[in-house]
Each structure stands twice: as C-alpha cells, then as structure tokens.
Amino acid sequence: MYINRTEYRLEELNEETSIEELLKQYQQPIYIYCYNILRNPHDAEDAVQEVFLKAYQSKRMIEIDNRRAWLYKIAYNHCLNKLRKKSLIEFIPFTGKEKESMNDSHHDFELNYILSKLKPKERALIVLRIIEDRDFSEIAIILGINAATARKRFERLKLKIQKVIERRMHDEG
Amino acid sequence: MKDKIQSYEEFERRLKSQTIPVIKDVATNAITRKKTPIFLRASFITIVLTACISVSIAAAVNYTGWKFFDSEGNQVFEVRTMTEEEVEPNRTYSEIYSKYEEVMEEIQKDIPKGQFKYFLVKEAYEEIGGYALTMLINGEKIENVEQLPADIREFLHLKNEIPSDLVLKAGTMYYDVPKSNANLSEDMYKEAKEKNLEYIIKDGKLTTEVSDINLHYESKGMNVEEGRKIQMMIRPGSEQMLTTGNLAGYTQLTEDGTNFLYGDHMIYFIKEGDSQKFLISISTSWREDDFDEEEEKAALLAIAKTILN
Numbered sequence: 001m002y003i004n005r006t007e008y009r010l011e012e013l014n015e016e017t018s019i020e021e022l023l024k025q026y027q028q029p030i031y032i033y034c035y036n037i038l039r040n041p042h043d044a045e046d047a048v049q050e051v052f053l054k055a056y057q058s059k060r061m062i063e064i065d066n067r068r069a070w071l072y073k074i075a076y077n078h079c080l081n082k083l084r085k086k087s088l089i090e091f092i093p094f095t096g097k098e099k100e101s102m103n104d105s106h107h108d109f110e111l112n113y114i115l116s117k118l119k120p121k122e123r124a125l126i127v128l129r130i131i132e133d134r135d136f137s138e139i140a141i142i143l144g145i146n147a148a149t150a151r152k153r154f155e156r157l158k159l160k161i162q163k164v165i166e167r168r169m170h171d172e173g
Numbered sequence: 174m175k176d177k178i179q180s181y182e183e184f185e186r187r188l189k190s191q192t193i194p195v196i197k198d199v200a201t202n203a204i205t206r207k208k209t210p211i212f213l214r215a216s217f218i219t220i221v222l223t224a225c226i227s228v229s230i231a232a233a234v235n236y237t238g239w240k241f242f243d244s245e246g247n248q249v250f251e252v253r254t255m256t257e258e259e260v261e262p263n264r265t266y267s268e269i270y271s272k273y274e275e276v277m278e279e280i281q282k283d284i285p286k287g288q289f290k291y292f293l294v295k296e297a298y299e300e301i302g303g304y305a306l307t308m309l310i311n312g313e314k315i316e317n318v319e320q321l322p323a324d325i326r327e328f329l330h331l332k333n334e335i336p337s338d339l340v341l342k343a344g345t346m347y348y349d350v351p352k353s354n355a356n357l358s359e360d361m362y363k364e365a366k367e368k369n370l371e372y373i374i375k376d377g378k379l380t381t382e383v384s385d386i387n388l389h390y391e392s393k394g395m396n397v398e399e400g401r402k403i404q405m406m407i408r409p410g411s412e413q414m415l416t417t418g419n420l421a422g423y424t425q426l427t428e429d430g431t432n433f434l435y436g437d438h439m440i441y442f443i444k445e446g447d448s449q450k451f452l453i454s455i456s457t458s459w460r461e462d463d464f465d466e467e468e469e470k471a472a473l474l475a476i477a478k479t480i481l482n
Contacts, residue, residue, distance in 0.1 A: 111187045
C-alpha cells in the first residue's frame with residue numbers, strides 16, 4: 001500500500017513538472033489560438049483551462065513526442081466541440097441558413113468582419129499559419145489532415161479572404 | 174474605427190497585430206484544484222457524484238424541455254432536448270455532410286434565383302435514410318422591412334427601428350421549398366447507386382411563400398465598435414423544436430400571458446394568429462465584462478413586446 005502510494009506520488013510529481021513547463025510555454029499561445037477560433041475571450045479562457053486539464057489528466061502525455069502539436073490538437077477539438085454544442089440546432093437538414101456569428105468582442109471591426117466570414121476550421125488554419133507561423137506538416141497533425149491538403153486549403157483560404165475583402169470594398173462603395 | 178482592410182497582406186498584418194488580452198494563470202489554478210492528496214480524492218469524488226446525481230434528477234424534471242401555452246392554457250409549442258436516439262442520426266448527418274461542406278458551398282453559389290437544389294450523399298442515406306435529404310437554398314437580401322411580404326410584416330409589426338435605439342442593418346428572407354415526394358430521397362439514392370456517384374443533386378423550384386427571415390439590427394448613432402447588435406430570426410412555427418443543446422441555463426418567463434424562454438443571450442417566443450404561427454428568436458451580441466443579464470433580458474422583452482403588440 002505504502003509503496004504503491006509512493007510510486008504514484010513520484011509519477012505525479014513528474015507529471016506536474018511536465019505540465020507546469022507546458023503551461024509556462026503554451027498557455028498564452030493556446031489562449032490566442034482558442035480566442036481566434038471561438039471569437040470570445042471568456043470562452044477562450046474556459047477552453048484553456050479545459051485543454052490543460054485534459055492534458056494533465058491524460059496518461060498519454062509522457063509518451064507524446066510533439067507535445068506542442070498534441071496540445072493544439074486538443075485545443076482544436078475542444079473549440080470545435082464547444083461551438084457545436086453551443087448553438088441550439090433544430091433537427092432539419094442543412095439549408096445554409098445557420099445563425100451568423102455575432103460576437104462583438106473585437107476592437108478591429110474590419111478584421112472581425114472578415115474572420116466572421118470564415119468557418120472555425122478555417123480560422124484555426126489561419127491562426128496556425130499566420131500568427132503561429134507553423135509549417136504545413138505540423139498544421140496537418142493538429143487538424144488531422146495531410147500536409148498537402150493543409151497547404152491546398154490554406155491557398156484556397158487566401159483566395160476566399162481576398163474575395164471577402166473585394167466584396168466588402170465593392171458593397172461599401 | 175480602424176480603416177478598411179484593402180488587401181490580403183493587410184489582413185495578415187492586422188491579424189498579427191490584433192490586441193489580445195494576456196490571461197492570468199487560469200490553467201494552473203484549475204490544475205492545482207485537482208492536486209488534492211489521494212486520501213481526499215475519494216470523498217471529493219463522492220461529493221461530486223452526489224451533486225451530479227442531484228443535478229441530473231433536477232434536470233430531468235425541469236430542463237429537458239419547455240412548453241409554451243397560450244392565454245387559454247393550450248400548448249402552442251414545445252422545446253425539448255433530443256433523446257439519444259434522436260441525436261444519433263443528427264450526429265451521423267453532421268459527420269458525413271461535414272466532409273461535403275465545400276462541395277455544397279460550390280453548388281449553392283451557382284443556384285439561380287427562385288430555385289434550390291436537393292443534395293443527397295449516398296453513404297448518408299445508407300446510414301440514416303430519408304433524414305439525409307438536404308436542401309441547398311440561397312436567401313434574398315433585404316435592406317428594409319418594406320421588402321418583406323406585407324402580411325408577415327404587419328402581423329409581426331416589424332420595423333426598421335426597434336427599442337434600444339437599434340436600426341435594421343441587413344436582412345435575409347428565404348422562400349419555402351415545396352413538399353417533396355415521399356420517395357424522392359429513395360429515388361435519388363437509387364440513381365446515385367446505379368451511376369456509382371458519391372452524392373447526387375436534383376433541381377427544385379422554390380415556392381413564393383416566405384419561410385424564414387433573419388434580421389440584423391445595430392445601435393443607432395454609435396460607432397460600430399462600441400455599438401451593440403441584435404439578430405432576430407423568424408421561422409414558421411411548428412409544434413415543437415428539438416435541440417441538441419443543454420437547456421439547463423434557460424429560464425421560462427411569463428409576461429402578459431405569453432411564455433418566453435430566455436438563456437444564452439437569447440429569447441424565444443411564439444406569435445400565433447388565426448392562420449399564422451411563428452417561432453421568433455432574438456439574440457444579442459452583448460459580451461462585455463460588465464454585461465448585465467437583467468438589462469439584456471429587459472431589452473429583449475421590450476423588443477419582443479413590439480412584435481406581440
């Protein structure tokens with residue numbers, strides 16, 4: 001009994017040390033990542049808590065080589081699930097009439113407008129590539145796709161953003 | 174207000190330089206709470222479980238659904254959380270169709286005015302049958318409520334200006350789809366199978382009846398950064414609405430004999446006449462630090478009352 005408990009505590013101490021290192025290094029970047037996907041500071045804070053709790057509770061942490069990608073993958077899945085659960089969804093087939101995002105938490109309205117025209121998955125890709133400057137192989141791990149697809153999606157996304165900008169310029173005269 | 178973004182390069186620059194608050198050690202606090210000594214964990218778990226069981230029972234009684242009654246006590250509408258059996262096909266639908274989002278967007282872009290497309294993924298039909306049938310529809314943009322059909326506008330007393338100094342900024346109305354042939358999804362599936370297609374598309378013609386209306390209002394006289402926004406969604410009322418959401422945070426309000434459901438920055442209510450019935454939801458974008466729920470509730474009720482009149 002005593003031996004088991006001692007061993008458990010030693011293992012826990014190692015985990016604590018690891019998680020503290022991860023926290024120190026990635027808490028703010030993960031917050032920025034979640035904030036840009038969720039477009040809400042309070043939800044992003046909750047997401048950071050959940051992400052690190054999941055990481056802490058995961059028995060896989062010690063086995064993971066690329067912990068950064070692993071953390072971002074947890075964050076990505078958590079944010080998408082949160083967005084999925086958040087809205088009331090009527091059980092009717094997709095008609096393209098989903099509720100539009102109305103989050104007003106950003107000071108840069110123009111930037112917010114463009115981001116609101118992107119899907120959460122697209123915002124995740126944009127943050128990883130533009131803000132985080134990640135290469136496509138790491139983005140691919142996080143988003144669960146292959147590197148070529150990640151690159152292709154990013155190129156398509158650039159065009160989409162360009163079109164949103166042009167349409168807005170045109171509409172506003 | 175910041176200047177317009179005129180190029181993709183400028184978008185990148187503004188994205189990189191956006192102001193994002195630095196958070197305190199939220200995650201450390203959460204994890205520290207979990208670092209209880211082993212001998213305390215059992216009791217902690219017991220307490221949490223007890224609390225969960227109590228909450229679940231309460232939820233079963235109060236929060237899995239809401240019923241709306243008219244002033245004569247007749248049930249006019251019900252909102253309830255889906256059972257696991259009902260959620261399952263919905264989940265399957267989302268999983269399968271999420272892989273076709275881009276395809277659907279491409280198709281939807283080119284749909285001519287007055288038309289829509291039926292869209293069916295073969296794999297989805299095999300899993301969930303007729304639920305898999307999807308309609309791709311484009312809405313018609315409006316700039317003022319005068320562009321809406323007069324009978325709906327008058328029945329709902331829709332205005333370009335509403336309480337809290339809000340003005341209509343943009344709107345979209347959607348024309349209804351005709352009732353489809355009961356065998357349509359099966360026929361489409363058979364055709365997709367015969368032709369060995371992953372998915373199949375079929376043309377449809379919209380009716381002249383307006384079904385759903387979305388209206389966006391913004392603060393008048395304030396710049397957009399400081400302003401508040403309201404979104405109003407109007408859809409034909411059926412008997413019930415099923416949801417995958419958690420209704421635990423919602424409360425039911427009754428004002429002048431009308432039932433409202435309020436929660437998650439949103440209010441729901443029904444307006445019913447002799448031949449018309451609409452489910453209306455009004456939501457706010459209010460997420461400030463000093464956000465006042467009572468103020469929001471009062472503002473939403475004030476807007477709702479102009480519609481109920």
